[in-house]
Amino acid sequence: MYRVKQSLPAILFALAISACVLFTETSRVRAEDVPVIDITAKRFAFSPDRITLKQGQRVKLRLHSEDVTHGFFLRPLKLDEEIPAGQTVEVTVTPQTTGTFTTICDHFCGANHGNMNMTIVVE
Numbered sequence: 524m525y526r527v528k529q530s531l532p533a534i535l536f537a538l539a540i541s542a543c544v545l546f547t548e549t550s551r552v553r554a555e556d557v558p559v560i561d562i563t564a565k566r567f568a569f570s571p572d573r574i575t576l577k578q579g580q581r582v583k584l585r586l587h588s589e590d591v592t593h594g595f596f597l598r599p600l601k602l603d604e605e606i607p608a609g610q611t612v613e614v615t616v617t618p619q620t621t622g623t624f625t626t627i628c629d630h631f632c633g634a635n636h637g638n639m640n641m642t643i644v645v646e
């Protein structure tokens with residue numbers, strides 16, 4: 524009996540560590556579960572120029588600029604990102620409204636900047 528009492532703190536400690544490991548593992552798996560969509564910005568287009576998302580489903584957009592700094596703006600989805608020249612930025616979005624939306628580059632990037640956009644469909 525005395526021995527069990529002595530080892531109780533050690534057992535609790537081991538349980539606590541196990542719980543932490545399990546919790547960390549679960550979080551890591553959940554983070555990886557979010558689908559990733561790669562979008563490349565390059566004067567004066569986005570590629571792909573059309574993606575389809577599901578209402579209520581969380582996705583990660585990985586935005587990459589191949590040349591100069593671009594913008595990625597879509598008010599209904601609360602997207603307002605700047606993609607610095609040659610860099611990649613990530614934004615997570617959970618679309619709440621269905622429809623067909625046009626994302627524009629809102630960072631001046633050259634002569635044909637005004638026509639730089641892409642379509643995001645939420646269904």
Ligand SMILES: [Cu+2]
Pocket residue numbers: 593594628629630631632633636637639
């Ligand atoms: Cu632009």
